Amino acid sequence: MFSNPFRKKGIWLKGNLHGHTTNSDGRLTPQEYIDFYYKSGYGFLAITDHEKITKIDSDKVVMITGIETGTGRGENGHSYHVVLIDVYDNDEIQRRRKNSIYELFDWVKANNVIAFIAHPYWSSLTVNDLRSIDGYLGIELYNTGCDIECGKGYSTVHWDNLLASGREVSGIAVDDAHRYFIPPIDAPGGWIKVKTETRTKEDILKALREGSFYASTGPIFYNFESANNVIKADFSHVKRVDFISEGGAGFTITNDMLDLIKYGDKYRKYLSGMFKEFLENIEISREDDRETFYGNVGKRKVEVVRDDSGITSVRLEGYIFRKYFRLEITDKNERKAWLNPVFY
Ligand SMILES: [Zn+2]
Numbered sequence: 001m002f003s004n005p006f007r008k009k010g011i012w013l014k015g016n017l018h019g020h021t022t023n024s025d026g027r028l029t030p031q032e033y034i035d036f037y038y039k040s041g042y043g044f045l046a047i048t049d050h051e052k053i054t055k056i057d058s059d060k061v062v063m064i065t066g067i068e069t070g071t072g073r074g075e076n077g078h079s080y081h082v083v084l085i086d087v088y089d090n091d092e093i094q095r096r097r098k099n100s101i102y103e104l105f106d107w108v109k110a111n112n113v114i115a116f117i118a119h120p121y122w123s124s125l126t127v128n129d130l131r132s133i134d135g136y137l138g139i140e141l142y143n144t145g146c147d148i149e150c151g152k153g154y155s156t157v158h159w160d161n162l163l164a165s166g167r168e169v170s171g172i173a174v175d176d177a178h179r180y181f182i183p184p185i186d187a188p189g190g191w192i193k194v195k196t197e198t199r200t201k202e203d204i205l206k207a208l209r210e211g212s213f214y215a216s217t218g219p220i221f222y223n224f225e226s227a228n229n230v231i232k233a234d235f236s237h238v239k240r241v242d243f244i245s246e247g248g249a250g251f252t253i254t255n256d257m258l259d260l261i262k263y264g265d266k267y268r269k270y271l272s273g274m275f276k277e278f279l280e281n282i283e284i285s286r287e288d289d290r291e292t293f294y295g296n297v298g299k300r301k302v303e304v305v306r307d308d309s310g311i312t313s314v315r316l317e318g319y320i321f322r323k324y325f326r327l328e329i330t331d332k333n334e335r336k337a338w339l340n341p342v343f344y
């Protein structure tokens with residue numbers, strides 16, 4: 001079970017855990033890479049050149065060494081790309097990965113190395129491929145480079161199928177940038193925000209291991225609680241909120257749906273999902289430009305707050321999803337943020 005970063009004391013730091021420099025096929029030198037992300041407000045970074053460990057220190061951002069390594073072969077014939085964080089012994093990594101992906105992951109597990117499966121969609125990996133190995137902390141649910149290169153940025157289907165089969169893996173967003181300033185620009189596009197006790201590498205790694213972070217391409221989560229049958233989240237303005245669970249057990253709330261409830265009596269009956277049962281039992285209150293939709297049917301309650309710019313808060317009571325749920329929000333520019341899953 002991942003820890004809830006919003007319950008933890010500490011500071012939020014923005015980071016990118018996958019990127020390339022001139023030490024492999026990237027367009028920025030390691031120092032330019034640091035300067036680029038520092039100017040964009042990042043607090044920690046990994047450089048993950050292909051089959052090379054790039055070592056560089058910085059007094060601006062916390063640097064974590066890393067590598068991207070290719071190994072094994074999935075059902076569709078493509079190799080896995082694996083991002084390893086806080087690693088130093090490239091000879092060992094090269095020896096292991098050339099032998100087999102299983103040997104690499106035996107080493108990952110024995111040494112408690114942080115590993116992420118890079119861009120499963122881009123690599124044409126199947127969920128079987130991802131299930132055939134273990135020892136990784138998470139997968140890249142979003143990869144900016146793969147998105148702008150060939151429309152394969154999002155691996156959320158892989159993620160949900162792993163979660164549905166009981167694999168408690170986290171999801172990160174990364175840039176995997178190569179181009180930076182050359183259109184189509186591939187950074188900064190996706191990041192994680194880690195809640196860390198202090199601004200040190202050790203605490204950032206600890207927070208990563210605990211799952212004390214969320215992924216984003218824009219929106220910000222301000223708070224999240226899930227306890228005693230109540231789920232509550234506050235966030236920057238969005239047009240859509242998805243509670244995603246196994247099969248069709250989740251549901252979606254959109255600004256359009258709220259408009260329909262508010263204005264479209266005639267079409268209300270066509271509402272689907274959870275709102276259907278609230279049709280006869282929904283109250284709307286307004287305070288300045290803040291609108292609260294409050295639905296109550298027996299043990300189940302829902303509260304959605306929005307203003308003219310979008311939805312900013314959702315509270316559910318009495319809802320139990322199937323196996324797990326995760327929360328995904330989407331703003332008016334189609335940028336998204338993803339919380340790590342909560343398992344039952
Ligand atoms: Zn790759």
Ligand SMILES: [Zn+2]
Pocket residue numbers: 018019020068118176
């Ligand atoms: Zn890469």
